[in-house]
Amino acid sequence: MGKKRILVVDDEKSFTSLLKLNLEETGHYDVRVENWPEDALAAAKEFKPDLVLLDIIMPRLPGGNVAAQIKNDPHLKQTPIVFLTAAVRKHQVEENDGIICDFPCLAKPATVETIIEMIEKHARK
Amino acid sequence: MEPVSIKVLLLEDKPGDARLLCEYLAEVTSALFDVEHVTTLAQALERAVTEKHDVALTDLSLPDSFGLETFRRFHAQAPRLPTIILSGRDDETTAVTAVREGAQDYLVKGRLDAHSLGRSITYAIERQRAEEKMAASEAFYHSLVENLPQNIFRKDLNERFTFANQRFCALLGRSLDQIINKTDFDFYPSELASKYQRDDRTVIQSGRIFETVEENISPIGEKIYVQVVKTPVFDPKGRILGTQCIFWDITERQRWEQRLQQANSELARSEAALRRSHAELKAAQLQLIQAEKMESIGTLAAGVAHEVKNPLAILMMGVNFLTRRLGESDESVATVIKEMREAIARADTITRGLLEFSAKQQLAVTRQDLNGVVEESLKLIRHELKEKRISLELRLAAHLPPALIDKTSIQQVLVNLYMNAIHAMPSGGALTVCTYSREMTETTFSEGSRKSDHLWIGDTALIIEVDDTGTGIPQESLAKIFDPFFTTKPTGVGTGLGLPVSKKIIELHGGTLDVRNRPDGGARATIMLREAKD
Numbered sequence: 001m002g003k004k005r006i007l008v009v010d011d012e013k014s015f016t017s018l019l020k021l022n023l024e025e026t027g028h029y030d031v032r033v034e035n036w037p038e039d040a041l042a043a044a045k046e047f048k049p050d051l052v053l054l055d056i057i058m059p060r061l062p063g064g065n066v067a068a069q070i071k072n073d074p075h076l077k078q079t080p081i082v083f084l085t086a087a088v089r090k091h092q093v094e095e096n097d098g099i100i101c102d103f104p105c106l107a108k109p110a111t112v113e114t115i116i117e118m119i120e121k122h123a124r125k
Numbered sequence: 126m127e128p129v130s131i132k133v134l135l136l137e138d139k140p141g142d143a144r145l146l147c148e149y150l151a152e153v154t155s156a157l158f159d160v161e162h163v164t165t166l167a168q169a170l171e172r173a174v175t176e177k178h179d180v181a182l183t184d185l186s187l188p189d190s191f192g193l194e195t196f197r198r199f200h201a202q203a204p205r206l207p208t209i210i211l212s213g214r215d216d217e218t219t220a221v222t223a224v225r226e227g228a229q230d231y232l233v234k235g236r237l238d239a240h241s242l243g244r245s246i247t248y249a250i251e252r253q254r255a256e257e258k259m260a261a262s263e264a265f266y267h268s269l270v271e272n273l274p275q276n277i278f279r280k281d282l283n284e285r286f287t288f289a290n291q292r293f294c295a296l297l298g299r300s301l302d303q304i305i306n307k308t309d310f311d312f313y314p315s316e317l318a319s320k321y322q323r324d325d326r327t328v329i330q331s332g333r334i335f336e337t338v339e340e341n342i343s344p345i346g347e348k349i350y351v352q353v354v355k356t357p358v359f360d361p362k363g364r365i366l367g368t369q370c371i372f373w374d375i376t377e378r379q380r381w382e383q384r385l386q387q388a389n390s391e392l393a394r395s396e397a398a399l400r401r402s403h404a405e406l407k408a409a410q411l412q413l414i415q416a417e418k419m420e421s422i423g424t425l426a427a428g429v430a431h432e433v434k435n436p437l438a439i440l441m442m443g444v445n446f447l448t449r450r451l452g453e454s455d456e457s458v459a460t461v462i463k464e465m466r467e468a469i470a471r472a473d474t475i476t477r478g479l480l481e482f483s484a485k486q487q488l489a490v491t492r493q494d495l496n497g498v499v500e501e502s503l504k505l506i507r508h509e510l511k512e513k514r515i516s517l518e519l520r521l522a523a524h525l526p527p528a529l530i531d532k533t534s535i536q537q538v539l540v541n542l543y544m545n546a547i548h549a550m551p552s553g554g555a556l557t558v559c560t561y562s563r564e565m566t567e568t569t570f571s572e573g574s575r576k577s578d579h580l581w582i583g584d585t586a587l588i589i590e591v592d593d594t595g596t597g598i599p600q601e602s603l604a605k606i607f608d609p610f611f612t613t614k615p616t617g618v619g620t621g622l623g624l625p626v627s628k629k630i631i632e633l634h635g636g637t638l639d640v641r642n643r644p645d646g647g648a649r650a651t652i653m654l655r656e657a658k659d
Binding site for chain 2: 012014015018019021022025057086087108109110111112113
């Protein structure tokens, strides 16, 4: 069984590099990081991820717009997106069963275990 | 001493008698008599009008008049001239009648001497003066009694009227004759009459003045109020003869006094209202200031919390990575990593609290039984109570109306208050939670709230009280307990956001949260919520 391909879009370089480290450490994931939201669509087209972990509050192009670009792309529209953001609160997420505005959400700071759990739940098999 | 000069009009037709009288008068040393002698009534009447005499001596049998008729005509002409009748031995009875009709004295010719004549004249003049004075005085008092705007009457010891002035007669609508010898029972309802007579007896028994304001009835049957002054009436020997009463209508005055009183109390009422609205205004202003403060703190808090979350996410990732790589290799490394993870969790709790505090939270309100919410929330702290040896007393109202609340938020508040109580009792104690409802008797203003949906007078408030037997809150801290980040707990135990967040949640519900020390020690947190209305 091949590794799951995870695209992480977040302008916070330290966070993305550490998340990449953590996920790849497990041996189950192939992680690509994109710190420039405006390059996210191109990266997705090229990388063809099984799941996108997407920050919301980013300069120039917020996560919501990135999500819209991906969902509008005929080749990518089936790609699951999980928002990983400081803009929602944990109990908000918990009360809504992990779904906010039709998208799965994770509130920062989240542990690696929680993130993996979310990936496993939503990623394309 | 210079003898006084007295002008005498002598009416005597018999020359002998006249001469004799003149001789007697000449003998009197105490006065000088200037005698004008006339012999007919006609002359006398004429002289009496033109001349000013001090006294008249008059015989009754004259050529042009006889007997009592003489005196009557003369007296009618000169009523103020003191007149002494000179009578013969045969008409003494007539003389006596004349005296009764206004003559000052009579002298019997043939029994006269200078001394008694002089004395009679002097006395006649004096008596006339005294009588005139008396008459003037009587006229004066009569005029007062009849013209004063007061009702005046007198009664004897048997409560019978002995006098009434015209005003009182008019009040009763009777003539004086119809009033004299009657009693109050003839004119007033028996209840009033009895009251009047009781007052009279008080005056008679005490011998003192008695004043009162009482009911009376006007001639047209109107109820009026009168001021009454009753005094005892004494005879010259000091024995009580009866009572005198003076009273006057003060209905108008009473009415004005009542109006004045009413106006006064209205004034007092509006003053109180003014004071109240002033206080309310002040409270509202305080609220507004506090609300502004809270809002800017909230905005700041939200910004800070958000910015802190990203670095925390990075730290979390780092710690997760280190745990896997190093955690099991070395015990001290494991300890370091554990401490770091806990620090991240703590910082996360604070940022979450900050966001909750600042959030313009939407409540998901449903109809709830507060007793049930309380019982459920208590399950969450069972462990802490047991650990700290704290007993729990639950006093839940039997019939508590339902409340419209966001259950999760209210439970969050309750747990917050329980935890505060538990932290205040480190060496054990008792936690008492009680619920009840009561009607609001005054409006409450909660600082930091700008909402108009307060609890108003007449609303039914649902109340939850959380009491502890701890140390209470130091006076200097009381004013700050709702300020964000104010905490007295050791670092890591309190975020300083529990009460501000709780207060905010309760205020979003249109309720109030109040914390104060109990008189018998410990603190009490009181949540007041509104009853769910249909």
